[in-house]
Amino acid sequence: MKIxxxxxxxxxxxxxIKLDDKESEDYIKDLNSILDWVEQLNxxxxxxxxxxxxxxxSILPKREDVxxxxxxxxxxxxxxxxxxxxxxxxPKVVE
Amino acid sequence: MSKSSLKQTLKDLETKKISIRELNQxxxxxxxxxxxxxxxxxxxxxxxxxxxxxxEKDNSAKKLKGIPIAIKDLFCTKSMPTTAASKILENFNPTxxxxxxxxxxxxxxxxVGKTNLDExxxxxxxxxxxxxxxxNPLSKENEPLAPGGSxxxxxxxxxxxxxxxxxxxxxxxxxxxPASFCGVVGIKPxxxxxxxxxxxxxxxxxxxxxxxxHNVEDASILLQSIAGFDQRDxxxxxxxxxxxxxxxxxxxxxxxxxxxxEYSIDGTPMEISQIWEDAIxxxxxxxxxxxxxSLPHSKYALPTYYxxxxxxxxxxxxRYDGVKYxxxxxxxxxxxxxxxxxxxxxxxxxxxxxxxxxxxxxxxxYYDAYYLKAQKVRKLIAxxxxxxxKECDFIVTPTAPSAAFPLNEKQNDPIKMYLNDxxxxxxxxxxxxxxxxxxxxDKNNLPLGIQILGKHFxxxxxxxxxxxxERSYE
Numbered sequence: 222m223k224i225x226x227x228x229x230x231x232x233x234x235x236x237x238i239k240l241d242d243k244e245s246e247d248y249i250k251d252l253n254s255i256l257d258w259v260e261q262l263n264x265x266x267x268x269x270x271x272x273x274x275x276x277x278x279s280i281l282p283k284r285e286d287v288x289x290x291x292x293x294x295x296x297x298x299x300x301x302x303x304x305x306x307x308x309x310x311x312p313k314v315v316e
Numbered sequence: 317m318s319k320s321s322l323k324q325t326l327k328d329l330e331t332k333k334i335s336i337r338e339l340n341q342x343x344x345x346x347x348x349x350x351x352x353x354x355x356x357x358x359x360x361x362x363x364x365x366x367x368x369x370x371x372e373k374d375n376s377a378k379k380l381k382g383i384p385i386a387i388k389d390l391f392c393t394k395s396m397p398t399t400a401a402s403k404i405l406e407n408f409n410p411t412x413x414x415x416x417x418x419x420x421x422x423x424x425x426x427x428v429g430k431t432n433l434d435e436x437x438x439x440x441x442x443x444x445x446x447x448x449x450x451x452n453p454l455s456k457e458n459e460p461l462a463p464g465g466s467x468x469x470x471x472x473x474x475x476x477x478x479x480x481x482x483x484x485x486x487x488x489x490x491x492x493x494p495a496s497f498c499g500v501v502g503i504k505p506x507x508x509x510x511x512x513x514x515x516x517x518x519x520x521x522x523x524x525x526x527x528x529x530h531n532v533e534d535a536s537i538l539l540q541s542i543a544g545f546d547q548r549d550x551x552x553x554x555x556x557x558x559x560x561x562x563x564x565x566x567x568x569x570x571x572x573x574x575x576x577x578e579y580s581i582d583g584t585p586m587e588i589s590q591i592w593e594d595a596i597x598x599x600x601x602x603x604x605x606x607x608x609x610s611l612p613h614s615k616y617a618l619p620t621y622y623x624x625x626x627x628x629x630x631x632x633x634x635r636y637d638g639v640k641y642x643x644x645x646x647x648x649x650x651x652x653x654x655x656x657x658x659x660x661x662x663x664x665x666x667x668x669x670x671x672x673x674x675x676x677x678x679x680x681x682y683y684d685a686y687y688l689k690a691q692k693v694r695k696l697i698a699x700x701x702x703x704x705x706k707e708c709d710f711i712v713t714p715t716a717p718s719a720a721f722p723l724n725e726k727q728n729d730p731i732k733m734y735l736n737d738x739x740x741x742x743x744x745x746x747x748x749x750x751x752x753x754x755x756x757x758d759k760n761n762l763p764l765g766i767q768i769l770g771k772h773f774x775x776x777x778x779x780x781x782x783x784x785x786e787r788s789y790e
Contacts, residue, residue, distance in 0.1 A: 224676070228676075229672070231679075232672050232675050232676050232679065233672065235675050235679065236630065236659070236668075236671050236672055236675045237634075237637070237652070237655040237656050237659055238656060238659045238660050238663070238668055238671065238672070239656040239657055239659075239660040240660065244668075248668075248669065248672055251669055251730055252669075252672060252673055252676065254730070254731060255622065255673055255730060255731065256673075256676075258619060258622075258731050259619040259622060259623055259686070259690075261616065261619055262616055262619050262620065262623075262689050262690065262693055263689075264616075265613065265616055265692075265693050265696065267689060267692035267693060267696070270692040270693075270695050270696060271692070271695055272688055272691030272692050272694075272695065273691050273692075273694045273695035273698055274521065274691055275521060275551065276507050276508075276521065276698065276745075276746065276747030277507055277508045277551040277553065277747065281550055282547065282554065284547060293411075296411040296412075297411070297640075299409070299411055300407075300408055300409060300411075300640070300641035300642065301639070301640060301641065302638060302639075302641075302642070302643070302644035303644070309639050309640060311639055311651055311654065312648050312649065312650055312651050312653075312654055314650075314651050
């Protein structure tokens with residue numbers, strides 16, 4: 222088994238998702254079955270194969286180096302769950 | 317054809333046989349009658365009337381003026397909320413317009429509403445939505461069927477004739493499979509043809525916008541409207557967009573179709589194999605050369621996809637943290653608590669599953685074994701297609717391994733659910749254009765779909781083959 226209780230807790234922590242015990246158990250089962258299934262990729266010989274990360278043939282175009290000041294902080298904050306004086310507000314981080 | 321087509325409606329509007337107001341009143345009435353299908357996450361009659369009022373005052377000529385279009389609720393729209401079918405974006409009102417929807421607005425179309433989908437486009441039955449299932453309009457009474465997914469709301473909107481076209485997105489089959497389930501046309505163009513700007517990202521190296529419509533001609537008109545270069549999407553392609561509709565040519569004489577032997581999969585229902593053979597026979601009669609081709613790495617496409625897509629999703633969905641927009645949990649004793657509770661309560665089960673698996677395959681010590689390995693196999697899959705297209709002009713396969721299945725049937729076993737995408741995922745990994753058109757029925761009289769794949773940016777050939785098959789089937 223690739224995923225045990227410790228691993229799922231570690232992944233959940235990295236993902237910033239709180240899991241209860243029941244959920245952890247379910248995901249241990251799901252993830253193990255998915256990982257067993259993707260194991261078949263090991264049959265494929267990929268020696269000297271370049272990994273494909275971008276299928277697009279287009280080369281990144283350069284844009285003109287011009288400044289662009291849209292000053293849209295009001296718009297950006299419009300959907301914030303909590304804001305204060307033009308900033309996003311979050312629980313206190315430093316005492 | 318019983319349903320009015322976009323092409324015919326444009327003519328009727330031009331000759332004043334019908335007004336924009338009359339046309340949209342018909343659709344508004346129907347949308348309200350079909351409320352039980354749960355096609356829309358957001359629908360506001362007032363908003364539609366307002367758009368009508370504005371268009372009536374507008375004297376300029378516009379290509380899609382007054383045409384009712386449904387928008388998958390993954391596209392950011394200024395005039396309507398955008399949820400991605402997730403609780404985490406329940407109250408999100410974008411302050412900007414996606415590239416694709418802006419293009420449709422510029423052409424004068426009317427947005428009838430935002431359609432339901434699997435949460436963040438992760439699913440194949442529109443049953444992972446926070447806002448409930450969409451019901452396939454072809455369902456019999458008391459036997460609700462899934463519309464497919466993830467763009468199930470958009471496919472259902474077209475099938476139930478609630479609009480003259482709809483937008484969708486396709487990451488592993490999310491346009492083509494629901495099109496097949498609902499008996500409509502659905503095209504996913506080449507990766508890079510339509511800008512992804514303003515579409516809630518799922519797996520950025522695979523996500524692509526596309527179109528649902530009643531027929532191939534309409535799809536060719538609408539795809540041209542949403543295609544084009546956009547500097548805000550770094551993978552957007554600078555290619556000339558032909559007039560697909562004007563160039564439609566159903567004469568396929570002398571063309572070569574590729575039939576990949578790897579798409580004959582054990583356990584595929586007879587009816588699916590049958591319509592595939594029927595389509596090949598039709599093409600043969602039209603003077604198309606039949607070429608048996610091999611795509612040897614096809615069987616590895618699904619496991620490859622289910623590493624790459626969750627990996628990219630785990631990264632893309634990191635932005636939903638309860639700080640900048642959307643839902644924030646009430647349990648926020650510390651910043652970390654806020655993140656963890658917000659994401660635990662804001663995401664549904666399938667989305668969390670994919671974030672967890674994606675995080676695992678990207679984590680230290682596993683990256684090479686899973687993610688890098690999958691990217692290498694992806695290269696082999698793309699190379700298979702490149703080789704095959706040296707010998708043929710387009711490829712024909714079934715779209716999905718079944719007709720529409722009963723709602724909730726496949727919910728418990730994730731791998732069984734993932735198999736829905738077996739015929740659509742390979743072309744997604746290779747970034748190729750693909751269309752699904754209705755072709756034949758199963759024993760329960762449910763529609764089945766044929767998929768046509770083309771070379772990169774050869775949407776014209778895909779449309780030509782599709783219109784040719786469609787015309788011989790009707």
